[in-house]
Amino acid sequence: MADPATPALDPRTRRWVLLSAGACLLPLLLQLPLLIAVTIAVSAVAVVAMSWRQPLHGLVRLLLSVALIATVLAMSDFSIGRDTGCALLAAMLAIKPSETFSLRDARSLLGFALFAPFATFLLDQGPLSLALGLAATLLALAALQLLADVESGDVRRDASPMQRIAGTARLLALGLPLALAAFWLFPRLGSPLWGIPERAMASTGLSDRMSPGDWIDLMGDDRPALRARFFGPVPAPSQMYWRGPVMWDFDGRTWRQPRWMPGWTETAVEPGPQRWDYEIEMEPTDRRQLVALDLLISAPGGSELDPDHNLQSLTQLTGVSRWRMQSAPPRRYEASLSAETRQYALRLPPNFNPRTLALARQWRLEAGPSADGAIVTRALDWIRRDFAYTLETPLAGRNSVDEFLFDQRAGFCQHFSSSFVVLMRGAGIPARVVTGYAGGYRNSVGGYWLVRRSDAHAWAEVWLRGRGWVRVDPTAAVAPERIYDTLDDRRSVAGGLLDGFAGGRSLIDVGDWLRRGWNDFVLGFDANRQQRLLRPFGIDRLDDRTLVLLLMLAVALGLLWMVWFSRRNEREPDPVLRAWHGLTRRYRHLGLERAPDEPAGRWVERVAAARPELAGELRILSDRFSDWRYADGEPGGRSTRALTQALRAHRPSPRNGNNG
Known part of the structure; x- marks a missing residue:
């Protein structure tokens, strides 16, 4: 509500303030769940429309605030996390314009809006968020400058929005060197002093549980999961199995990762001759789950391996992280299986999937007690002959494996891996489900491999005598002619902005390469990389004392830059006054420059006394300038531009012979 103690906003200034607040809200909305973001955006537009001419009644504002906050909390399942907090901040910002009609209200709205970028x-540190945040901050600061001009009564109505934004950008440029120096040189801690709350709303990603059909959202998510750079030989894409959580426990529908108790030891692995040396760049997931090529030789620093060779970070992956690893396809993996582990790997819930168990027992009788390999081959041949791959699957019932193997015979990796493991366990073969990612796409611009979240995959491991755990991918056994509905098919049907012209893939590669560069030079710049900052100059490692000295030097240079920049920009911002001052300085070589405290008329008379031939044109320009400056004789528009051009064009002629 407008406050009589402060000036009211005129429509033009209020539009500028609302636009700036909307720009601040935009980057935050883009990082919230779609339904919540749309709800808040629609509410903001409705509030602005309803309060366009006059503020809303206090009771209406209260009801709107309570309704919107309750809606956001309901959409968040009343869970508290940093994403919920950000959503509530956006909701309150959407309601604030309903009472913004005075200068004080406008300053309050802009100060509040600056929290949004x-x-x-807290939700995303990508280049798009930074660019939108910087643009919003620039608009908000320009709006604050406009409010200051309105309050002082010195507002220039002829100033365009771009002129105001450019003026604010020049002010921000003063502090840019100091900001960069602080980013690169301020000593960083190896670990943060505090953490940030977890997200309350779950995001797609690998989990410690798997139910057939639950991965549709994950498999439709094309965002990057990781990027890998190899040093030396590169495995074929068909051999890129990025190992994640391993599932043992099955309740008839859902597979779960076991909680290994103290006392379990890492299983014995005999690596094969092939070695993969690589570095992965993990995108933030707010979880501890890592992946590695099957199988990792040893855990890198800051992580740990469980007995299933599932890699976990010791801290949450709240930012981009890099991990140097070595993997090798195993020659033998836990070749000796204890009785307890064997019993665990054969466990099935009672009274589930009777047809599958009957078939498994039949195969065992027909194959004999020691023909595990033959049973595995028979199952894969069955899949190759009679099964199809599709994403269109009905909701599973109580006996989900029976329905898949005997009725539907079509599904995707979750269905194949889950049913295959149940069938193997029913035949007396120890088996488990492994989840992670499969394959990857080579970015031709950056020369690295990109694995997306949509590459999520589930396969099986069976235990065979003499070899131990062996990877079996039943999904890969599906005959090519029986692959009906894939993610690539859906993408081609849906289309895209870059689909349909030859350079689309190259542009996508360039975009991801730029994002990787951002991760490398900005988000991945931690304490270790800071200490190696001057390695290209022969300095292997910087200690904290050297960093402080460099920072002090950078601050000194930054202050010199600020002094130089400010003095360089001390000129008058008004183009007419700037042209007038330039005209008076052009009389310096004649010894007739105007003194700072000398009125225009008196200066012209002094010039006329010394150089009568210059008095006519100069007196006309002086009168025009005085009318513009004091009598408002030439208000803005064409007349102002014409006066500016005339002042800039005037040049005093050199002294002639008669006056020499």
């Missing part, structure tokens, strides 16, 4: 970085 900073809150965005």
Whole structure:
């Protein structure tokens, strides 16, 4: 509500303020769940429309606030996390314009709105969020400058929005060197002093449980999961199995990762001759789950392996992280299986999937007690002959494996891996489900491999005598002619902005390569990389004392830059006054420059006394300038531009012979 103690906003200034607040809200909305973001955006537009001419009644504002906050909390399942907090911040910002009609209200709205782009970085630290945040901050600061001009009564109505934004950008440029120096040189801690709350709303990603059909959202998510760079030989894409959680426990529908108790030891692995040396760049997931090529030789620093060779970070992956690893396809993996582990790997819930268990027992009788390999081959041949791959699958019932193997015979990796393991266990073969990612796409611009979340995959491991755990991918056994509905098919049907012209893939590669560069030079710049900052100059490692000295030097240079820049930009911002001052300086070589405290008329008379031939044109320009400056004789528009051009064009002629 407008406050009589402060000036009211005129429509033009209020539009500028609302536009700036909307720009601050935009990057935050882009990082919230779609339904919540749309709800808040629609509410903001409705509030602005309803309060366009006059503020809303206090009771209406209260009801709107309570309704929107309750809606956001309901959409968040009343869970509290940093994403919920950001959503509530956006909701309150959407309601605030309903009472913004005075200068004080406008300053309050803009100050409140500036929290939004900073809150965005709690959810995403990508270049788009930074660019939108910087643009929003620039608009908000320009709006604050406009409010200051309105309050002082010195507002320039002829100033365009771009002129105001450019003026604010020049002010921000003053502090840019100091900001960069602080980013690169301020000593960083190896670990943060505090953490940030977890997200309350789950995001897609690998989990410690798997139910057939639950991965549709994950498999439709094309965002990057990781990028891998190899040093030396590169495995074929068909051999890129990025191992994640391993599932043992099955309740008839859902597979779960076991909780290994103290006392379990890492299983014995005999690596094969092939070695893969690589580095992965993990995108943030707010979880501890890592993946590695099957199988990892040893856990890198800051991580640990469980007995299933599932890699976990010791801290949450709240930012981009890099991990140097070595893997090798195993020659033997836990070749000796204890009785307890064997019993665990054969466990099935009672009274589930009777047809599958009957078939498994039949195969065992027909194959004999020691023909595990033959049973595995028979199952894969069956899949190759009679099964199809599709994403269109009905909701599973109580006996989900029976329905898949005997009725549907069509599904995707979750169905194949789950049913295959149940069938193997029913035949007396120890088996388990392994989840992770499969394959990858080589970015031709950056020369690295990109694995997307849509590459999520589930396969099986069976235990065979003499070899131990052996990877079996039943999904890969599906005959090519029986692959009906894939993610690539759906992408081609849906189409895209870059689909349909030859350079589309190259542009996508360039975009991801730029994002990787951002991760490398900005998000991945940690304490270790800071200490190696001057390695290209022969300095292997920087200690904290050297960093502080470099920072002090950078601050000194930054202050010199600020002094130089400010003095360089001390000129008058008004083009007419700037042209007038330039005209008076052009009389310096004649010894007739105007003194700072000398009125225009008196200066012209002094010039006329010394150089009568210059008095006519100069007196006309002086009168025009005085009318513009004091009598408002030439208000803005064409007349102002014409006066500016005339002042800039005037040049005093050199002294002639008669006056020499």
